[in-house]
Amino acid sequence: MPALSFQSISKAYRGRPALEALSFDVEPQSFTVICGPPKAGKSVLFRLLVGLEQPDAGCIMLAGEDITRLSAAQRAIGYVPQSFALYPHLTVRQNIAYPLTLARAPQAEIARRVDRAAGILSIAHLLAKTPDQLSGGEKQRVAVARGLLKNADVFVLDDPLVGLDYKLRERLMDELKGLREELKATFLYATSDSLEALTMAQRLVVLDAGRLVEHDEATRIYHDPGHARSLDLIGFPHANLLKGRAEGTRLTAGPLTFGLAEPLPAAEVLVGLRPEALKLGTGAGIDFQGRVRLVENLGGEAVVYAQAGGQDLTLSLPLSGEPPPDFDAAVALTVDPGTLMLFDAASGRRLTFRAAQAELRGSECDSGPRNSA
Numbered sequence: 001m002p003a004l005s006f007q008s009i010s011k012a013y014r015g016r017p018a019l020e021a022l023s024f025d026v027e028p029q030s031f032t033v034i035c036g037p038p039k040a041g042k043s044v045l046f047r048l049l050v051g052l053e054q055p056d057a058g059c060i061m062l063a064g065e066d067i068t069r070l071s072a073a074q075r076a077i078g079y080v081p082q083s084f085a086l087y088p089h090l091t092v093r094q095n096i097a098y099p100l101t102l103a104r105a106p107q108a109e110i111a112r113r114v115d116r117a118a119g120i121l122s123i124a125h126l127l128a129k130t131p132d133q134l135s136g137g138e139k140q141r142v143a144v145a146r147g148l149l150k151n152a153d154v155f156v157l158d159d160p161l162v163g164l165d166y167k168l169r170e171r172l173m174d175e176l177k178g179l180r181e182e183l184k185a186t187f188l189y190a191t192s193d194s195l196e197a198l199t200m201a202q203r204l205v206v207l208d209a210g211r212l213v214e215h216d217e218a219t220r221i222y223h224d225p226g227h228a229r230s231l232d233l234i235g236f237p238h239a240n241l242l243k244g245r246a247e248g249t250r251l252t253a254g255p256l257t258f259g260l261a262e263p264l265p266a267a268e269v270l271v272g273l274r275p276e277a278l279k280l281g282t283g284a285g286i287d288f289q290g291r292v293r294l295v296e297n298l299g300g301e302a303v304v305y306a307q308a309g310g311q312d313l314t315l316s317l318p319l320s321g322e323p324p325p326d327f328d329a330a331v332a333l334t335v336d337p338g339t340l341m342l343f344d345a346a347s348g349r350r351l352t353f354r355a356a357q358a359e360l361r362g363s364e365c366d367s368g369p370r371n372s373a
């Protein structure tokens with residue numbers, strides 16, 4: 001039985017849909033990440049789940065029980081909201097204890113549960129301090145501890161690391177994963193950062209404009225997305241998505257031209273390729289010319305932004321000692337057609353295809369206006 005089941009959930013505000021007929025299940029003891037751009041509906045979904053708001057339609061099942069009409073207090077779900085304001089006049093202990101104090105739980109039980117949550121999050125030494133004496137990361141841990149206070153099998157964390165610096169985020173990401181293992185609970189976690197999503201997720205739910213795009217193992221969605229929007233949203237540097245056109249068994253998209261073994265069911269397509277699929281040089285199957293517009297040298301790899309056939313392209317190049325190409329250099333580019341992903345331009349759905357043959361496009365270097373890099 002799923003830990004959670006969202007069944008045809010819809011919610012609108014003043015006639016504007018925030019969630020539309022959303023259905024998916026969450027596996028028990030999984031770390032499931034909801035990833036989508038700002039305004040995708042992640043926070044609305046969480047507020048419906050924890051009972052702060054009611055859906056217009058649909059139901060939410062928790063371990064097989066319909067909880068849609070239960071009050072927030074009746075739902076055994078721990079919640080770390082996106083904005084987690086701590087009370088400045090209360091100590092860390094009082095801040096963490098707040099939901100239990102409000103529920104008039106016995107003092108001894110409050111103390112025991114606060115100590116446990118503080119121990120798990122390594123903040124026991126901060127319990128007597130007030131929020132103004134804490135760093136950003138410590139405040140975040142206090143907020144998570146408060147969310148973990150409930151006796152629950154499901155915990156919901158709404159973008160809990162937003163606004164923290166990179167190092168701290170990395171550390172807290174590790175800690176949260178460890179926390180799930182320790183609590184043996186189901187974690188549902190929202191973020192608009194796709195790198196954070198890939199780092200954290202076993203299961204990934206891609207949400208866009210209030211609709212479910214895809215729900216599966218995170219690695220499957222990254223390597224084999226079923227929808228153009230998943231390819232676009234998940235992964236950094238962002239994937240290349242080129243508008244293309246199929247005529248019979250010939251497909252052209254920007255600088256790429258290649259033959260198909262069979263015609264496609266759609267003429268207007270999107271051709272997706274990850275930045276790491278594009279290589280410098282020739283001979284991978286489809287060869288063409290480009291011009292370097294910007295280089296970000298990250299040490300072990302370089303992200304190269306190029307233009308070819310009037311199209312912006314992003315390459316991710318591993319560097320082993322050799323320098324990346326220079327800004328404005330004319331470069332030969334090559335891609336294996338087997339690494340391309342095709343999508344129906346109208347629906348965004350993935351199309352299966354087989355490349356018949358690779359053809360050299362032989363496009364000239366783009367000589368459009370120069371960028372200032």
Ligand SMILES: Nc1ncnc2c1ncn2[C@@H]1O[C@H](COP(=O)(O)OP(=O)(O)OP(=O)(O)O)[C@@H](O)[C@H]1O
Nearest residue numbers: 013018036037038039040041042043044045082192
């Ligand atoms: N109380 C509300 N009243 C009116 N509109 C709302 C309300 N809450 C959410 N919305 C709208 O619902 C949509 C989804 O918002 P939501 O906060 O869930 O997005 P999100 O995916 O969590 O975004 P972010 O990553 O920025 O937090 C947005 O268009 C938002 O403006």
